[in-house]
């Protein structure tokens with residue numbers, strides 16, 4: 007998926023090398039909030055780190071079709087969405103997504119997830135999408151439930167965020183499972 011216009015003001019687009027400075031500036035301006043649930047924020051210290059992230063993501067896309075996209079709202083980059091990994095043999099995708107605080111609470115991410123997951127089921131031919139969400143991450147839990155994911159397990163000490171280890175609820179989505187109410 008190179009580019010998908012969700013509505014006139016909202017677009018999901020593949021991250022390219024020329025987006026590195028804009029991506030880094032966004033993370034840098036919002037790092038205090040983003041680091042609460044995103045483990046990569048503290049490792050993003052300079053533009054070169056965002057350049058490296060995008061370059062590695064493009065290589066990964068060539069190798070496995072897993073990709074990283076930016077989310078642009080009214081022309082401004084406000085977050086990211088993509089697949090951290092695709093297990094082609096098992097036909098499972100492991101996505102992740104985030105928005106800066108100013109872009110949250112507006113219903114922007116739900117349609118972005120729907121587009122990315124529909125693409126995964128129809129174009130990448132995965133048969134399951136799996137995501138782990140930290141137990142205390144209320145907005146993270148709310149969106150996966152809104153999208154129709156079902157909790158399948160829990161994973162103790164799934165992730166280190168700053169100096170704390172957090173447990174994850176593990177959620178799964180299969181084609182046809184999406185809630186009609188999630189289609190806004």
Ligand SMILES: CC(C)(COP(=O)(O)OP(=O)(O)OC[C@H]1O[C@@H](n2cnc3c(N)ncnc32)[C@H](O)[C@@H]1OP(=O)(O)O)[C@@H](O)C(=O)NCCC(=O)NCCS
Pocket residue numbers: 043044101102103104105106109110111112113114115116117137138139143145146148149190
């Ligand atoms: C997870 C995350 C993307 C959710 O963002 P979000 O804005 O809550 O998600 P949505 O786009 O689905 O928006 C839903 C919210 O918009 C509100 N909203 C406002 N206008 C709306 C509209 N026109 N349509 C739909 N929802 C609307 C909803 O009421 C809801 O807000 P509420 O939870 O306060 O009731 C965000 O919290 C985030 O980036 N968190 C940090 C990273 C993270 O946890 N990622 C997930 C783990 S991979």
